[in-house]
Every structure is written in C-alpha cells, then in structure tokens.
Amino acid sequence: MIIHGGKPLHGTVPVSGSKNTALPILIAALLTDEPVRLTNVPRLRDVTTTLGLLTGLGAEARWTGDNEVVVHARKICSHVAPYELVKTMRASFLVLGPLLAREGRARVSTPGGCAIGARPVNLHIGGIRALGAKIQFRHGYVEAHAPELKGGRVWLDNPSVGATENIMMAAARASGITQIENAAREPEIVHLAAMLSAMGARIRGAGTHVIEIEGVARLRGCEHQIATDRIEAGSLMVAAAITGGDVAITDAPLEYLEAVTTKLGEAGVLIEAGEGQVRVRRGANLRPVELRTLPYPGFPTDLQAQMMALLTQATGTSVITETIFENRFMHAQELIRMGGDIVMKGPTAVVRGPSRLQGAPVMATDLRASMSLILAGLAAENTTEIGRVYHLDRGYEALEKKLKSLGAQIERVPE
Ligand code: EPZ
Numbered sequence: 001m002i003i004h005g006g007k008p009l010h011g012t013v014p015v016s017g018s019k020n021t022a023l024p025i026l027i028a029a030l031l032t033d034e035p036v037r038l039t040n041v042p043r044l045r046d047v048t049t050t051l052g053l054l055t056g057l058g059a060e061a062r063w064t065g066d067n068e069v070v071v072h073a074r075k076i077c078s079h080v081a082p083y084e085l086v087k088t089m090r091a092s093f094l095v096l097g098p099l100l101a102r103e104g105r106a107r108v109s110t111p112g113g114c115a116i117g118a119r120p121v122n123l124h125i126g127g128i129r130a131l132g133a134k135i136q137f138r139h140g141y142v143e144a145h146a147p148e149l150k151g152g153r154v155w156l157d158n159p160s161v162g163a164t165e166n167i168m169m170a171a172a173r174a175s176g177i178t179q180i181e182n183a184a185r186e187p188e189i190v191h192l193a194a195m196l197s198a199m200g201a202r203i204r205g206a207g208t209h210v211i212e213i214e215g216v217a218r219l220r221g222c223e224h225q226i227a228t229d230r231i232e233a234g235s236l237m238v239a240a241a242i243t244g245g246d247v248a249i250t251d252a253p254l255e256y257l258e259a260v261t262t263k264l265g266e267a268g269v270l271i272e273a274g275e276g277q278v279r280v281r282r283g284a285n286l287r288p289v290e291l292r293t294l295p296y297p298g299f300p301t302d303l304q305a306q307m308m309a310l311l312t313q314a315t316g317t318s319v320i321t322e323t324i325f326e327n328r329f330m331h332a333q334e335l336i337r338m339g340g341d342i343v344m345k346g347p348t349a350v351v352r353g354p355s356r357l358q359g360a361p362v363m364a365t366d367l368r369a370s371m372s373l374i375l376a377g378l379a380a381e382n383t384t385e386i387g388r389v390y391h392l393d394r395g396y397e398a399l400e401k402k403l404k405s406l407g408a409q410i411e412r413v414p415e
Contacts, residue, residue, distance in 0.1 A: 001386040001400065003377035004409035005359055009245035011406045012277070013236055015252050016397040017042040017067060018229035020302075021191045023091040024165045025224060026050045028192060029071035030059065030098035031173060032199055034221030038069045041226050042397040045390070049089045053081060057095065072221075076103050083109035083140060089394075090119055094162060096144060097124075097170035100133055106144045110137070115366040117325040123163035127154040131167070131174050151176030151215055159184040159295045164211070165192055172201040174215035183211045186296040187256045191227050198222040230256045231302045232396060235371050237261075238306045239403065240280040241269040242313060242379045247406060250277045259299040263289055263307070267314060288316035288353070293324050305331040305372035311351045312340040313379060318351040331369035334362040338376050338384065359384040367395045374399070378408055387415060 017040040027050065029036035041047060043066065051069065054061035058077030064070045079099050086092040086109040099106035111119055125135055125142065130153065133146035151174050154167055164184040169192075171178035183189065185207055193206030199222045202214040233252035240247035241264065254261065254273055261271050268283040288311065293301040301324040311318040312335060322328045329349055332342045338360050341352040357380035364370035370392040377384030389412070392399060400410045 001374065001389045001392070002411045002413055003359070003374065003384045003386070005357070005377050005380040005382065005384060007243065007378070007407055007409060009240055009243045009247050009378070009403070009406035009408060012248040012250060013402050013406055014250045015228040015233045015236065017226035018188070018231075019044050019046055019395045020188045020231070021229070022047055022226045023050055024094050024169070024188065024192045025195050025226065026054065026061070026069065026071060027094045027098055028169055028196060028199075030054065030057065030073045030076070030095065030102055031169060032219040032221055033074050035070055035072040036221050037064070037223045038071070039067065039223070039225045040228070041067050041069045042229065043067065044395060044397055045393045046089055046091065046395065049085065050091070053085050053092050053095065056085070057099070079103055079106050081106075081108040086111050090114060091162070093121055093124065094166050094169070096128060096142065097166040100128065100144055100146045101149055101170045101173040104145065104147050106142070108142045108144070110140055110142055115330060116328045123156050123158070123160045124166045127156070127163055127167035127180070128170055130154045131170055131178065149174035149215070151178040151213070153179045154181065156180065156182045158182070159209070161186050161188060164189055168192065168196070168203065168211060168213060171213040171215060172196050172203070173217070173219060176215060178213045178215065180211040180213070182209055184295060185209065187227065187230060187253070195222065195224045198224060228253050231300065231368075233257060234260045234300070234303045235306050235375070235396070237264060237269065237271070237280045238310050238375055239378060239406075241282045241286070242310050242375050244282045245406070246279070246281045248277045248279050252278050254278060259297055260303060263291060263299055267310065286310070286314040286354070288314045288318040290319050292321045295324070301325060301328060302368050304328060305368045306375055308332060308342065308349060308351060309335060309372045309375040309379075312342070312353050312355045312357065312376070314351075314353045316353065318353070320349045320351065322347050330365040331372040334369075334373055335376055337362060338380055340376070356381065358382065361385040361387070364388045364391045367391050371396065378403070
C-alpha cells in the first residue's frame with residue numbers, strides 16, 4: 001500500500017459488519033441441519049476462509065450477495081479442522097464445540113502461536129471437558145469425543161472471548177444446564193447468544209460474567225444481521241483525528257465504544273454523536289493519556305496499535321500498557337522508523353510527542369498493526385510504503401476505497 005500523507009480526511013464513511021461477530025456466528029450454523037442466512041457480512045479474507053472451513057466439513061457455505069451468506073450444514077461429512085486452516089486463522093478452533101455438539105467427535109488442529117502471542121487454548125479445552133468430552137492431544141491436534149455432552153459448571157481463569165464462544169456453542173445442545181463463570185462480556189458474545197437464541201437455544205446472561213445455557217435437543221435455522229464493527233469504527237475515528245480532519249462515521253456501534261470514545265476525548269479528540277452517525281475531529285492540540293487494554297468493557301486490545309500511532313502526535317508523554325497479549329507492540333518498531341518516539345519495557349510503551357512522522361517503507365506484521373501503520377502513513381509527510389498488507393484484508397473491508405473517499409491519497413500496488 002502506497003500512501004502520500006499529510007491530507008486531512010473529510011467526508012462521510014460507513015462502518016462494515018464486524019469480523020469478530022461474523023466468524024463465530026458462521027461457525028454456529030454447524031449446530032443445525034437447517035439453512036442459516038446472514039446479512040451485513042463483511043467481505044473479508046477471514047470470512048472467505050471460514051466458508052472454506054465449513055465447506056470442508058460438508059456444509060454448503062457461500063456468498064449469496066455482496067454482504068450476504070447462506071450456510072446450510074445439512075450433514076457433516078468430516079470432523080477435521082486441518083492445521084493449514086487453523087494455523088492461518090485461529091478462529092477455526094471454534095468448530096470444536098459445534099462439531100462435538102452435533103457429531104460427538106472432532107479432530108481440530110491446535111492453532112499454535114501467532115504474531116501477537118502464544119494463543120493457548122487451555123480454557124477452551126477445560127470448558128469442553130467440563131461438559132463431559134474426552135480430549136487428547138496427538139500430533140498437534142485436539143482429538144475430542146463426547147457421545148453425549150452434559151451441562152456443567154465452567155470457571156474461566158481469564159474471560160477468554162473464544163473459550164466463552166466455544167463452550168456456549170457446545171452447551172447449546174448439551175443435555176442440562178451449563179454455567180460459564182467469569183465469561184467474556186464482549187459484544188461479540190451478546191451477538192452470538194442472540195443468534196443462537198434465534199435458533200432456539202436457551203441462553204441467559206450473555207454480556208455479563210455469568211452465562212447460563214439450558215441445552216436443547218434441536219436447533220433451527222435462522223436469519224441474522226451481523227452487527228457493525230466496533231474496532232473498524234474506532235480505527236476510523238483515529239484516522240479522522242490523526243490527520244486533523246473532520247469525518248462523519250455512519251453505523252458506528254457507539255454503545256460498545258464507551259471506553260474508546262472516553263479515551264479519545266481525554267486525548268483531545270472532538271466526538272459528537274448525531275442521528276445514526278458520529279462526527280470526529282481533532283481539537284486544537286492532542287493531549288497525552290494513560291492507556292491500559294482490558295477485557296470488555298475496558299479499552300480493547302484491538303485498538304491499542306491504532307492509539308499508539310495517534311499518541312505519537314500528542315503534546316506530552318503517554319503510557320500504554322497491553323494486558324491481554326504478551327507480544328502486541330510489533331507496530332512500535334515501525335512507528336519508530338517513521339519518526340515516533342516510543343520506548344518499550346515489557347507490557348508497557350512510553351510514547352512521547354509530538355513527533356513529525358516521515359513516510360518510510362514499513363512492514364505489516366498482524367491485522368491491527370497494519371492499520372496502525374496506515375494511520376501513521378496518513379499523517380506522515382511524503383510517502384509511506386506498507387508491505388504484507390494481506391494482513392489488513394483479513395479484517396478491514398475495502399479500506400483503501402473508504403479512505404480514498406475521505407480524500408486520502410492511498411493506492412494498492414502489486415508487491
Ligand atoms: C478474540 O480473540 C478476538 N478474535 C481478538 O481479535 C481479540 O484481540 C481477543 O478476542 C481479545 O479481545 C476473534 O474474536 C476472532 P481471547 P481470542 O481468548 O478469542 C489467553 C483481531 O485483531 N487465552 O479472549 O483468541 C490468550 O492467550 C483479533 O481481530 C488463554 O490463555 O482472544 C490471550 O492472552 C486479534 N487460554 C487472552 O487469553 C485460552 O484458552 C485473551 O484471549 C484462550 C485464551
């Protein structure tokens with residue numbers, strides 16, 4: 001991606017459907033032999049990867065419109081989620097619960113580490129075992145058997161989003177009551193529970209720390225509209241602020257962005273909520289902030305990299321602490337190469353500003369780091385070249401088209 005920076009962004013831009021909402025909901029369609037129709041599905045690499053995964057398991061899974069998907073798992077003819085798929089997309093591990101609930105067995109590759117950390121699955125395994133599954137680890141795969149899943153009580157050491165989703169999907173068709181304590185409270189959990197309920201599941205407490213699921217024997221097909229993406233919305237807010245622009249963002253799920261809009265406000269970003277849109281401008285001077293990423297409703301780790309780019313422009317010293325992943329500062333090195341003044345010590349990064357960002361050739365390492373480099377490029381003088389932007393295509397739909405419509409000079413060229 002080639003960006004000629006220094007242009008304030010102006011105009012109106014829509015937020016697409018949420019990747020982290022869509023992926024578990026697509027996989028939940030395995031829990032029924034009836035068709036599931038999803039709308040407002042974002043056109044992302046990870047969604048297409050998931051359709052491939054579902055097809056490999058025997059389901060029909062295809063795009064039926066620009067942002068519409070039908071998944072019909074009439075029958076399951078394979079119980080294997082292979083390494084090459086799970087390695088590229090960790091969310092594939094979420095097929096474990098549904099396959100066990102539907103078929104009583106599953107062979108799912110463990111995801112292994114990724115750029116941002118070790119990404120263990122022990123909380124998924126512990127929860128599924130609590131429902132009566134027998135689980136072994138062989139040759140890098142989880143081999144699970146459960147002739148019948150029975151409701152049980154699960155305590156999550158930390159409120160893992162994926163573990164909460166995997167266990168919730170398994171419990172939806174287990175016999176009896178399951179309680180998940182210290183469950184993740186992310187909006188993605190609430191959306192998954194809403195879709196499962198539309199299929200006939202009995203779930204209470206989604207969005208709180210205790211979720212209770214009463215298993216049912218059958219789940220029906222359903223129609224569901226994917227909620228808009230809170231992380232994309234936050235990223236677009238930063239784009240308006242870092243370029244000193246004035247942008248109206250439509251369909252932003254503001255009710256899920258309290259921690260983000262509060263922190264941006266502290267940093268001197270002007271945010272005005274209107275009818276179905278939010279207007280974002282940079283105030284006179286950006287101010288430094290203290291930022292800690294936390295489980296929802298705290299500040300989301302998926303917006304930490306974007307905030308770091310913004311805070312290089314604040315007048316003063318900011319402190320960012322990443323508490324969710326152990327290696328999520330890779331973008332910092334590249335921001336430093338562009339002129340950012342950032343010093344890291346373990347889970348903490350100290351950002352001094354304002355720095356004049358200069359365009360430079362940089363490399364994306366993971367999805368949200370890519371966005372942070374795009375944002376820095378938009379603010380930097382002259383030209384920034386970002387390599388390996390395939391990371392970006394995993395989680396942002398038509399990003400350069402959206403930014404171009406706001407006046408950014410951004411082009412995608414063959415690497
Ligand atoms: C989801 O990942 C999101 N992905 C991530 O977004 C997001 O950063 C993360 O939640 C935290 O909010 C999707 O929803 C597809 P976790 P997930 O399980 O479920 C540890 C993006 O950029 N942990 O809540 O994998 C884990 O190592 C992606 O869109 C265990 O120790 O996250 C991490 O430190 C990146 N054992 C912490 O918990 C487990 O069994 C949070 O992980 C599971 C997780």
